[in-house]
Amino acid sequence: MKIDVILLPKETAALDLSDSVCIVLDIFRATTTIVTALANGCKAITPALSIEDAQKLASQIGAVLFAGERQSIKIEGYEFGNSPFEFCKEKVTGRNIVMTTTNGTIAIKAAEKAYRTFIGSFVNAKAVCRQAKQHGKDLVIVCAGTDGLFSLEDTLCAGLLVQLLKAECEVTLSDSALAALLLYAQAKDTLVETAVQSRNGKRLYDLRRMDDVEYCLSADLFTIVPQYIAGKIVLENK
């Protein structure tokens, strides 16, 4: 299996992903939150690129809850921001959510032409690797980045996924996949201290959301794998 890590979603524009499995990562916090919401019983999450787009999609879907942030702050009037702790069972079970975030939804949509598009994070790392390798395709891990710039925490998670896959099957790594692997190896014993030095980490620290930082870096809390298919994020095989 060849593994490539795309450090910014805009790089995917130049790629033919149709024969690749993609895993999308936006660790602080969209993909971590999506995994959490679906693990807590949310029916489906529809990603939207803008507030207008979210409104339009909601009018097509029917009864929905809105989730979204800009610069880590909840959008006014929305039911949810982007903290995974908000998406508890009581609030999300059986519900449809329309979500628009600064970076995560852009990355998910950038990967939509892949053979399969899975939602990854630390909190479902092993599960998403297991799922990704079942298809016998090459793997492209898409890091969401932040406002078009490289994000440390996404690449750290990419490194964990590469490490997990390398331990279980024969892999050929691109330079960026190799870099992610080395980066994770260097940081894994001080993951919170390292990730909080990142731009998003600092922002969450300043917003007093260290609980989010620690949660988003916790590996394997869940065994579910959300898939983006036909415009919606749902659990695989549901």
Add this chain to the structure above:
Amino acid sequence: MKIDVILLPKETAALDLSDSVCIVLDIFRATTTIVTALANGCKAITPALSIEDAQKLASQIGAVLFAGERQSIKIEGYEFGNSPFEFCKEKVTGRNIVMTTTNGTIAIKAAEKAYRTFIGSFVNAKAVCRQAKQHGKDLVIVCAGTDGLFSLEDTLCAGLLVQLLKAECEVTLSDSALAALLLYAQAKDTLVETAVQSRNGKRLYDLRRMDDVEYCLSADLFTIVPQYIAGKIVLENK
């Protein structure tokens, strides 16, 4: 001093570099070769984006030697390819060279609008850091990459430069600068073994140029700092 690492030169298009010092890195092999040639007495190197461009520039300069490669292979009819070992004192002293390489010259030209544009490498790492910080500006390290993709070896060198600067002055690191620092810390004790797993490293290995790989990863062979100014690469203050 803020330090940013640009993982691909195309990212520089979106940046205003006019108040930043840039260091350009193309470790395998353009910037290593440029530093070597100038250390060996070459008068100036004029980077050209294409073979046609090289021809045109040469006709303006007068007596020149041509250097260049495509996919690590010397361009037919040129005096030099892109191996630093070719650029010995006997051949380059006092000469003007026009150089076109696959990635390095693109990166150098991408950084030409900076306040100062220096040519960096492992072989002049300490010297280029010393020079870069003298200007009291923020620093942008531009990695050439390979055919528009991320290159491991360029980012490893960026990590060494970040480490050297961090040891000597107060620095604020972007996520990519922090990642480069961590990457270098992980790989520094096995630099050759790590870098030879990269795409360019493998290619040079296949071409039986392990001498180039080892040379290009040797820190501080020289204390000179080439600067790109008015279309030419010359030694600073010359």
